[in-house]
Amino acid sequence: MTESNTTGIKPPENPYEKAPLVEVVVEVPRGSFLKRGSAGALDYVSPVPCPFNYGSVPAFTGLDGDLLDAVVLGPRLPRGARVQVRAWGAVELIDAGRRDDKLICGCVPVPPWKRRLILLFFIVYAKAKSLINLVKGNQGRNSCEGWREAASALAKASPRPNS
Template structure:
């Protein structure tokens, strides 16, 4: 049996990102607007997905947009600056990081901290639901355009 697939489909230099969770929100929504996850802490990033591209979990490919708060439902085209590896419920769930400038070392460290903590909360949610799958931050799959 093979492990989770962390492969990322070919990405345009500036993908269109649908914002599902504006920066500082506590509710992560799916592309259809339904609630996916309620966080005990506000998300420090704009979080969404890239319509038309799927990850191993069958959901649209997740994306983080650095910078100021954007509105839920807003669609933006922003350059890819990195891709980080994440496994959720045993499936590959990479995150495409987009921004108007290369990541700073503090942005990089902040993303690592955020997704390590996010994994802890998601594991707890899975346990509450009676499941104990592999959920964790894997590391950087790609940095730079």
């Protein structure tokens, strides 16, 4: 909602009005070494702890055919926790040649310095996934394509009925 005033100066935007609200189910708590998928099966054991709570948005399927991935910033959450958070952006990742967006969620907007750290993590993550995919026999390019608006990742995902 935009207020009108006699000065002609537009009030500052409220970032909470633009950031979509999503429900995320935590699959990998912050600090965990075990990477699990949305069904709970162990994908792999990481040599370094996960710096974020990592999970999925059960209301959407991503372009890779799995549930849309999401990172939840903030304190460690237990595996299986369901949280309502704002999606402040998305990281576009290519995994084995398929687009695999990661929503970046939390309770407060993500400052630019933290965006750079998140991107750095996903650049390293994409390189590590290249090795994992090589071992698994998965072919295709792996890379981090950068930061995007959350709405663009949600628009490319498919809504899931009855989720």
